[in-house]
Amino acid sequence: xxxxxxxxxxxxxxxxxxxxxxxxxxxxxxxxxxxxxxxxxxxxxxxxxxxxxxxxxxxxxxxxxxxxxxxxxxxxxxxxxxxxxxxxxxxxxxxxxxxxxxxxxxxxxxxxxxxxxxxxxxxxxxxxxxxxxxxxxxxxxxxxxxxxxxxxxxxxxxxxxxxxxxxxxxxxxxxxxxxxxxxxxxxxxxxxxxxxxxxxxxxxxxxxxxxxxxxxxxxxxxxxxxxxxxxxxxxxxxxxxxxxxxxxxxxxxxxxxxxxxxxxxxxxxxxxxxxxxx
Amino acid sequence: xxxxxxxxxxxxxxxxxxxxxxxxxxxxxxxxxxxxxxxxxxxxxxxxxxxxxxxxxxxxxxxxxxxxxxxxxxxxxxxxxxxxxxxxxxxxxxxxxxxxxxxxxxxxxxxxxxxxxxxxxxxxxxxxxxxxxxxxxxxxxxxxxxxxxxxxxxxxxxxxxxxxxxxxxxxxxxxxxxxxxxxxxxxxxxxxxxxxxxxxxxxxxxxxxxxxxxxxxxxxx
Numbered sequence: 001x002x003x004x005x006x007x008x009x010x011x012x013x014x015x016x017x018x019x020x021x022x023x024x025x026x027x028x029x030x031x032x033x034x035x036x037x038x039x040x041x042x043x044x045x046x047x048x049x050x051x052x053x054x055x056x057x058x059x060x061x062x063x064x065x066x067x068x069x070x071x072x073x074x075x076x077x078x079x080x081x082x083x084x085x086x087x088x089x090x091x092x093x094x095x096x097x098x099x100x101x102x103x104x105x106x107x108x109x110x111x112x113x114x115x116x117x118x119x120x121x122x123x124x125x126x127x128x129x130x131x132x133x134x135x136x137x138x139x140x141x142x143x144x145x146x147x148x149x150x151x152x153x154x155x156x157x158x159x160x161x162x163x164x165x166x167x168x169x170x171x172x173x174x175x176x177x178x179x180x181x182x183x184x185x186x187x188x189x190x191x192x193x194x195x196x197x198x199x200x201x202x203x204x205x206x207x208x209x210x211x212x213x214x215x216x217x218x219x220x221x222x223x224x225x226x227x228x229x230x231x232x233x234x235x236x237x238x239x240x241x242x243x244x245x246x247x248x249x250x251x252x253x254x255x256x257x258x259x260x261x262x263x264x265x266x267x268x269x270x271x272x273x274x275x276x277x278x
Numbered sequence: 279x280x281x282x283x284x285x286x287x288x289x290x291x292x293x294x295x296x297x298x299x300x301x302x303x304x305x306x307x308x309x310x311x312x313x314x315x316x317x318x319x320x321x322x323x324x325x326x327x328x329x330x331x332x333x334x335x336x337x338x339x340x341x342x343x344x345x346x347x348x349x350x351x352x353x354x355x356x357x358x359x360x361x362x363x364x365x366x367x368x369x370x371x372x373x374x375x376x377x378x379x380x381x382x383x384x385x386x387x388x389x390x391x392x393x394x395x396x397x398x399x400x401x402x403x404x405x406x407x408x409x410x411x412x413x414x415x416x417x418x419x420x421x422x423x424x425x426x427x428x429x430x431x432x433x434x435x436x437x438x439x440x441x442x443x444x445x446x447x448x449x450x451x452x453x454x455x456x457x458x459x460x461x462x463x464x465x466x467x468x469x470x471x472x473x474x475x476x477x478x479x480x481x482x483x484x485x486x487x488x489x490x491x492x493x494x495x496x497x498x499x
Contacts, residue, residue, distance in 0.1 A: 080361045081354030083401035084394060088350075091395040151348070 093139055100179045101132065133181050142178040145191045149175070149198060158201040173197035286335040287328055291321060299335065306343040306352065314339065315355040319363070322384040326376065329383040330430075333391030340392060353392065357401070360385055364405050367412070379427045382409045386431040390438070398438050406431075406439060407446045414453040416461055425468045429475045436475075437483040451479065 077083055133139060149155060162172055176182075176190040288299050295317050302314045318336060322329040340353050363370070363381055371378040386409075389402045412418060413428035440447040457464070458472040474493050478485050485493070 080357035080401045080405075084353065084357055084399050085350065087400050088394045091397065095395065 089140060089143060090136070093136070093143055097132075097134075097139070097179070104132070131181050132179050139178055142176075142187060142191075145188075146175060146178065149191065149195050152198065153203050154198045154201040157203065158198060161201065173200075286338070287331055288335065290325055290328060291317070295321075302339050302352075303335070303342060305346070306339055307347050307349075311339075311343065311352040312355045315352055315359060319356070319359050319384070323363070323377050323380045326380055326383065329380040330387060332384055333387035333389075336388060337391040356388070357399075360388065360402075361405075364408075367409065371412070375421065375423060379423055382413065382427055382431065385409060386435055390435050398442055400442070403439065403442045404446075406435070407443065407450065410439075411446075411450055411453065414450055414457060416457065419457045419461055419468060419472075420463060422465060422468055425471050429471045432475050433478065436479060440479075440483075447479075451476070 077086065133142075158173065166172075167174070173194050176187065176194055182190070286299070286303070288296050291299065298309060298314060298317065302309050302311065306314075318332060322332045336352075336356060340350065343349055343352050364385070367378065367381065370381060385402065386406055389398060389406050392399060394400075410428060410431060413424045418424040418428075436447070454472055454476060458469060458476065464472075470493070474485070474489070477489050481489070
């Protein structure tokens with residue numbers, strides 16, 4: 001049963017006619033005398049129960065601009081818990097977008113200032129600004145993928161072991177930038193590679209299930225498309241390295257925890273427990 | 279905000295539940311949050327006093343969980359349980375008026391306390407309105423318990439609700455005016471409560487000092 005149908009247009013309409021014009025008073029008074037105002041109201045209620053939702057009858061502050069479009073690939077969930085989760089994600093995303101824009105803007109301004117002071121004319125000043133992905137559905141999808149990656153023990157260990165200023169591009173996993181325009185393939189590839197890199201921080205292996213899991217990841221690595229690699233080279237300069245050196249440091253990461261996060265550590269490989277690498 | 283567990287009014291729970299709740303407040307990931315949720319909801323549905331402030335303990339558990347694990351299991355269970363109860367509200371009302379009043383008090387309190395990025399949860403706006411509309415129906419207006427609940431909720435969250443959806447607040451107040459003017463058999467207390475809430479909203483969700491004097495002077499003695 002959809003409670004969202006309650007504010008439906010037809011409902012609003014019937015209420016309006018009930019309450020407008022001279023008929024309103026006679027109508028209401030009659031209802032008052034009969035003592036059955038309720039009968040009428042029940043019609044409203046029934047009407048609402050039929051499940052036709054018209055977002056346009058909602059108050060403008062309720063229908064926020066960012067929720068106007070299709071919001072998620074699986075449609076609106078019917079349970080309140082998920083609805084609120086979606087709502088939260090959309091709001092977080094909106095906030096992130098604003099922050100990102102501000103950052104871009106700030107960067108552009110300093111960039112421009114530098115340019116004008118050095119006397120050269122900027123030809124590609126606003127390139128970053130134009131490059132922002134604004135499709136909400138896409139951003140939400142990307143955010144979900146990122147959340148999956150972040151919601152892992154490996155990620156917790158990684159951010160704990162490697163402080164932000166110690167992270168080196170190409171060596172350490174870097175969360176893909178969801179606001180940049182990328183092709184779907186490129187994006188999915190970035191996510192995949194990011195997750196593979198994060199696996200280096202998996203907690204010490206507990207069994208051989210993990211081996212199987214990683215085998216499949218390695219398979220994925222093998223399928224890397226060169227075109228995609230070129231596309232995302234900037235964000236993953238060390239891509240080939242990680243391909244050559246499958247990340248197998250989870251056993252060692254415990255032993256040398258204090259030097260965690262050094263390039264040595266990441267590149268350090270151990271013989272796989274299983275011969276899953278051809 | 280003070281963090282003493284006394285503030286959450288959990289004294290009325292049985293000892294085991296009290297321990298569970300105290301643990302949930304401090305270390306939510308170590309307990310079964312679904313169970314915590316049902317304990318809280320069950321208590322809210324039978325304890326009018328608790329239902330008025332239950333949002334607070336829920337808020338704290340939600341915060342604690344988010345801080346500890348980044349999760350929102352408790353909130354999810356809470357909202358889904360609220361939804362279940364919402365779907366059978368008419369039955370509840372028929373079988374136990376007190377439980378129904380407790381439910382409305384509780385859902386409104388949750389609406390008041392739990393926010394998403396400091397905004398009311400959109401998912402609850404229509405359900406809360408549906409409950410309040412139900413309380414404004416003629417058969418409910420003849421019942422002081424329900425009227426009392428209705429005006430209390432409007433005092434607490436009326437302004438937020440109107441911001442979230444002004445049209446439905448208009449609809450609700452059509453019912454309230456009709457009730458006040460046209461419905462026979464209302465007690466003078468009910469009329470007083472209705473008139474006060476009409477003035478309260480008309481004054482922008484504040485009562486003017488003279489109105490306040492009028493409605494509350496007798497209470498002072």
